[in-house]
Amino acid sequence: MERIQSALAKARAARDRKMQVANPGAKTQTESGPWQDLAEIRLDPKVLERNRVVAHHPGQSAASFDLMRTNLIRALRTNGWSRVAITSPTQGCGKSTVALNLALSLARMADTRVLLVELDLRHPSMLSLMGLPPNQDFAGMLASGRLDYGQIRRVGPHLAFAVNSRPLESPAELLSAARTADMIDEIEAKLRPDVVIFDMSPMLANDDAIAFLDQVDCALMVAAADETTVTEVDRCGKDLAKRTQVLGVVLNKCRHMEQEESRAYPE
Ligand SMILES: Nc1ncnc2c1ncn2[C@@H]1O[C@H](COP(=O)(O)OP(=O)(O)OP(=O)(O)O)[C@@H](O)[C@H]1O
Ligand SMILES: [Mg+2]
Numbered sequence: 386m387e388r389i390q391s392a393l394a395k396a397r398a399a400r401d402r403k404m405q406v407a408n409p410g411a412k413t414q415t416e417s418g419p420w421q422d423l424a425e426i427r428l429d430p431k432v433l434e435r436n437r438v439v440a441h442h443p444g445q446s447a448a449s450f451d452l453m454r455t456n457l458i459r460a461l462r463t464n465g466w467s468r469v470a471i472t473s474p475t476q477g478c479g480k481s482t483v484a485l486n487l488a489l490s491l492a493r494m495a496d497t498r499v500l501l502v503e504l505d506l507r508h509p510s511m512l513s514l515m516g517l518p519p520n521q522d523f524a525g526m527l528a529s530g531r532l533d534y535g536q537i538r539r540v541g542p543h544l545a546f547a548v549n550s551r552p553l554e555s556p557a558e559l560l561s562a563a564r565t566a567d568m569i570d571e572i573e574a575k576l577r578p579d580v581v582i583f584d585m586s587p588m589l590a591n592d593d594a595i596a597f598l599d600q601v602d603c604a605l606m607v608a609a610a611d612e613t614t615v616t617e618v619d620r621c622g623k624d625l626a627k628r629t630q631v632l633g634v635v636l637n638k639c640r641h642m643e644q645e646e647s648r649a650y651p652e
Contacts, residue, residue, distance in 0.1 A: 473591055
C-alpha cells in the first residue's frame with residue numbers, strides 16, 4: 386500500500402509540475418478563459434430522465450448521487466486529488482449512468498468544475514445517454530496526437546465532456562500511450578477542472594482500464610446488485626487496489642432497497 390501511495394504521489398507531483406509549466410496563469414483564468422470558450426450545448430431533461438439520468442436538478446431522485454458527490458469531493462480535497470475512474474467488474478453494471486449522474490450532481494455545486502472523459506472506448510455510450518448526435522471523437526483526437534478543444538464541449542458553466550461516437554477495437558495501446566497521458570495532462574492544465582471523471586471499461590473483460598489506471602488518483606467500482614457476484618467484486622477490487630486508491634463500491638440496480646440506500650461507498 387505504501388508503494389502505491391508513493392507512486393501516486395510521484396505521478397501527481399510530476400503532473401503538477403507539467404501543469405505549472407503549461408499554464409502558469411491558470412488560477413487567474415477570466416470569464417473568457419479556455420473553459421468558457423468550449424462550445425456549449427443543451428441537454429433535453431426528458432431524454433436524460435428516460436435514460437436514468439436524474440442528477441441534473443436537485444430533488445429526491447438526485448439525492449443518492451448528491452450524497453455520493455459529497456463523499457467524493459471530500460475525499461478528493463482531503464488528498465489533493467482530482468481524477469477519479471469509474472469502473473466495474475463486468476459490462477453493463479451502470480458505470481456510464483453513474484458517471485454522468487455524478488458529474489451532473491457535482492456540476493450543480495457553485496464552485497466546482499467537472500470534466501467527464503469517456504474512456505470506455507470499446508463501448509462508447511455517453512452521447513446516446515445524453516441524447517446527443519454522434520459527432521464527437523475524443524479518442525480520434527487522442528490518436529491523432531493533436532489537441533483539438535472542439536472535441537470537448539460544455540453543458541452549463543460547470544460541466545465539460547470529452548466523449549466518442551464510434552467504438553475502437555483495441556484501445557489498450559492508445560490508453561497506455563505516454564502521448565495520451567501527456568495530452569490529458571495538458572487538457573487538465575488548460576481547463577483546470579476541480580474533478581475529472583473517467584468512464585472506464587470493465588476491469589475483468591480486458592486490459593483497457595488497467596492500461597490507464599496509472600493516470601488516475603482513485604477509483605469507484607460500480608457493481609450491479611443482482612448481477613455482479615461477490616467473487617467478481619473481490620477480483621475487481623484487488624486488481625484496482627494494485628494500481629490506485631479504491632474509494633469504494635457503488636451498489637447499483639438495487640430493486641429491493643429504498644433508493645437512498647442503494648448507492649453508497651465507504652470512506
Ligand atoms: N440503477 C439502475 N437500475 C436499472 N437499470 C439501470 C440502472 N443503472 C443503469 N441501468 C441500465 O443498465 C444498462 C447499462 O447501463 P450503463 O450503460 O450505464 O452501464 P455500463 O456499465 O456503462 O455498461 P457498459 O459496460 O456496456 O459500458 C442501461 O440499459 C441502463 O439504463
Ligand atoms: Mg458504459
